[in-house]
Structures are given as C-alpha cells and as structure tokens.
Amino acid sequence: MTDERRLSLPAEAQKNPNVAIQRRALRDASGWSVAGDIACLSARVAATFGSVAFARARDPATGSLHHPWPRFMILLRLLDRFGTVMTGIIVVVASIAASVAATAVMMVLWFGGMNATAMALSALVPAVCAPLFVTLELRLVVQLRAAREEMRRLSIVDPLSGAYNRRHLVALVEQQVQRALRYGEPFSVVMLDVDRFKQVNDRHGHLAGDYVIRAVVECCRGALRDTDVFARFGGDEFIALLPHTGAERAGETAERLRRTVAAANVRWAGARVPLTISTGVAEFAPPMAGMDDLLLAADRALMEAKHRQSPGPQPEAHSTTHLLSST
Numbered sequence: 001m002t003d004e005r006r007l008s009l010p011a012e013a014q015k016n017p018n019v020a021i022q023r024r025a026l027r028d029a030s031g032w033s034v035a036g037d038i039a040c041l042s043a044r045v046a047a048t049f050g051s052v053a054f055a056r057a058r059d060p061a062t063g064s065l066h067h068p069w070p071r072f073m074i075l076l077r078l079l080d081r082f083g084t085v086m087t088g089i090i091v092v093v094a095s096i097a098a099s100v101a102a103t104a105v106m107m108v109l110w111f112g113g114m115n116a117t118a119m120a121l122s123a124l125v126p127a128v129c130a131p132l133f134v135t136l137e138l139r140l141v142v143q144l145r146a147a148r149e150e151m152r153r154l155s156i157v158d159p160l161s162g163a164y165n166r167r168h169l170v171a172l173v174e175q176q177v178q179r180a181l182r183y184g185e186p187f188s189v190v191m192l193d194v195d196r197f198k199q200v201n202d203r204h205g206h207l208a209g210d211y212v213i214r215a216v217v218e219c220c221r222g223a224l225r226d227t228d229v230f231a232r233f234g235g236d237e238f239i240a241l242l243p244h245t246g247a248e249r250a251g252e253t254a255e256r257l258r259r260t261v262a263a264a265n266v267r268w269a270g271a272r273v274p275l276t277i278s279t280g281v282a283e284f285a286p287p288m289a290g291m292d293d294l295l296l297a298a299d300r301a302l303m304e305a306k307h308r309q310s311p312g313p314q315p316e317a318h319s320t321t322h323l324l325s326s327t
Contacts, residue, residue, distance in 0.1 A: 076145060107119075160213060166233055166234060169229065188242045189242065189298050190279050191238070208273065216236075217238070228242050257277065278302060280301030
C-alpha cells in the first residue's frame with residue numbers, strides 16, 4: 001500500500017500489517033461503504049439478469065443474434081418436466097442464490113468481510129427483478145420451441161397433400177434398410193399413383209387435381225396402421241412404408257388401399273370424380289443392397305400393374321395391384 005493511502009488510514013490501521021483490515025479501514029474512512037456495496041451488487045444484477053432477460057448472444061462470425069443452445073435446452077427440459085410456473089420459481093430461486101453467493105464472495109475478497117446491507121440487497125433485488133425477466137425469457141423460450149416445432153413440421157410435410165414429403169420418406173426408408181441389414185427386420189413399401197390423373201386435371205382443372213391429391217392422402221391414411229408412414233413421392237405418386245411387414249401382408253395392405261380409394265365419394269363442383277389407384281409392392285430382401293434397389297423394385301411392380309390395365313369407361317374395374325417379392 002502506498003504512503004499516501006496509508007496516511008489516510010486511522011493510526012491503529014496503519015500499525016496493523018493485515019491487508020484486509022487496512023482495506024476495511026480505508027473503506028470506512030473514505031465513506032463509500034454503502035455506495036461500494038450497491039455498486040458491486042448492481043454490477044452482479046446487471047451481469048446476471050441482463051443475459052436472463054433475452055437469453056441471447058451475438059455470433060462473432062456473422063454478428064447476428066442467436067440463442068445459446070445449452071441454456072435453451074436446459075430451460076426446455078425444465079419446462080417439459082415441471083411446467084411454466086415451477087420452472088419460473090426454480091430460475092428465480094437459483095438467481096437469488098447466485099446473486100447472494102457472488103456478492104458474498106466479492107465482499108470477502110474485496111473488503112475482507114460481510115456487510116449486512118449488501119447481503120440483504122443481494123437477495124432483495126433479484127427477488128424483485130428476476131420474476132419479470134424470467135417471465136419474459138420463458139415466454140421467448142416457449143415461442144422459440146413452437147417455432148422450431150413448426151419449422152420441423154414444414155421440413156418433413158408436403159404442403160399440398162399434408163402427407164410426409166419425399167426427403168423425410170427417404171430418411172425413414174434408409175433407417176429401415178439399416179435395421180433390416182443389421183437385425184433382419186422385414187419391411188415393405190407400397191408405391192401407388194392415381195389412375196388417369198391427367199384426365200382429372202384436363203376435365204376439372206388443376207384445383208380439382210389438388211383436391212384429388214388431398215382426398216387420396218386422406219383415404220390412404222385411414223387404411224394404414226399408426227406405425228405405417230405415408231408420403232408423397234412426387235406428382236400423383238405416393239409411397240407407404242410398412243415396417244415389420246412381409247410381402248404377403250404388404251400385398252393385402254395395397255389391396256385395402258385400392259378398395260378404399262375406389263369406394264371414396266370424391267365430388268368436385270357437384271359432380272363425382274371417380275378415383276382409382278394402381279399399386280406396386282416390394283419387400284426389402286436379398287439380393288437388395290439398399291434403398292435404391294427397393295424403390296426400383298416397387299416402381300417396376302407399379303409399372304407392371306399399370307401395363308395390365310386396358311382403357312375403358314369404368315376405371316374402377318382396372319385398378320390393379322402387383323406384388324413383387326425378392327425373397
């Protein structure tokens with residue numbers, strides 16, 4: 001300690017070599033005890049609740065704001081387990097405890113002892129401020145979670161039909177292929193398309209064609225199990241993924257889909273639109289090596305089913321199912 005600062009200390013403090021005692025005496029002699037405590041506490045509160053309020057950080061590379069994922073995931077887990085109210089209480093209590101602990105450490109390190117006023121303020125200020133900031137943060141977290149779920153839904157769902165899209169289907173089929181190769185779990189796919197779909201568009205318009213696509217999806221979903229996956233593969237072509245299903249049962253499912261769509265009463269502009277589908281079935285089995293072989297087999301079965309059709313005025317009579325098993 002410099003001579004100038006030692007001259008400002010009381011005589012008993014100048015004789016005592018204990019640095020902590022000298023710091024405390026200097027603080028008391030200068031008259032900034034309370035102001036120093038409040039300043040330390042304010043800095044702690046600002047550091048703690050400033051980040052709590054928005055729970056955001058700035059990306060040093062792009063300069064854009066982004067959420068710190070570890071904190072976000074912790075809050076999500078708390079929300080899922082305890083609910084909004086209990087999570088808010090937990091965060092407030094944790095903030096108060098952190099503020100009190102940090103203030104106590106700073107008081108001991110900087111001033112060599114505790115101060116009752118500072119400790120009381122370190123608990124009181126977070127108790128008043130934290131609920132406001134926590135409410136805002138939890139609201140942002142809930143909104144962000146809803147936005148993430150909506151983004152995920154949009155990334156896997158076809159916007160026109162409401163069925164899963166091709167990208168999601170490919171990912172699921174790849175998973176099933178890996179299970180089949182590793183554990184020998186059987187699975188099959190049913191590839192189908194709408195018969196004479198171009199005639200529907202030409203006769204009734206493209207809006208009617210979109211309506212037919214949605215009607216086919218609704219019919220097929222109702223005829224499948226909860227564990228089955230139904231996706232739009234492209235245009236008027238769809239694929240049903242049937243886990244734990246061999247070729248024979250998959251053929252039965254395809255026939256059920258065909259009958260369900262044929263029996264549907266689809267009407268557009270007051271007129272009934274007759275609908276039929278053709279289906280091709282393939283089971284994943286040796287010598288298939290992957291998803292491409294399976295889809296190629298299903299597509300070949302679908303083409304054979306459509307080639308067996310003959311033109312006529314009653315398309316219901318020509319809806320066909322073709323089964324292709326590689327077992």
